[in-house]
């Protein structure tokens with residue numbers, strides 16, 4: 082676990098700091114959710130053994146400095162009573178602003194096609210563990226408007242695009258919290274060296290031709306998503322993107338203009354906005 086110091090320039094007069102973490106992947110379950118979920122928890126805990134430790138260290142840093150935590154999703158690995166209790170304890174004890182990830186709504190992992198109908202099976206219960214609307218929210222910290230949008234299924238929807246435009250009309254600098262990073266060629270190239278697909282939003286069709294069929298269906302942008310990505314690209318009020326999903330640390334630039342930063346599951350990013 083490392084604490085990474087990062088400075089992000091958003092053009093403000095009074096700098097401030099936040100803690101960024103992502104993809105914690107809590108993997109608890111007990112018999113209140115049944116045997117199948119307990120077995121899933123045992124299996125998944127081996128993949129994410131450091132979840133609690135990273136979360137606790139991030140809480141400690143945030144408390145020591147009296148600063149908020151920005152979480153860009155997959156705090157839960159799957160929906161369970163034990164995971165939701167732990168998430169609620171975390172958001173009760175800490176000042177956390179959150180964008181949901183795809184795993185927030187996973188009833189099991191990789192069992193079903195993940196779409197709005199699937200998400201809606203658990204959205205209401207998952208939302209009870211968090212303080213802000215995890216599908217779309219905004220919050221002003223310092224002189225920056227943080228806008229959190231759940232794009233964990235590689236899509237933005239009509240309501241989210243309208244919400245973002247309304248936030249832009251407030252005339253403040255915006256930092257986006259997304260779960261899935263937006264396509265940028267350098268990041269695409271890094272991921273495609275080790276994976277059959279890039280796990281990014283808004284990848285050009287021509288660059289998805291080699292994707293496996295299920296990944297193409299999962300990650301192909303629809304019209305609203307392409308409109309939202311184009312809007313983000315050209316909107317000067319949007320100053321930075323903070324994301325997760327890819328489980329490694331990355332500092333890049335979206336659309337040759339907007340810093341885009343991800344933080345791994347096990348590291349903590351201490352960001353200063355200036």
Ligand SMILES: [Fe+2]
Nearest residue numbers: 104155184326
């Ligand atoms: Fe994740």
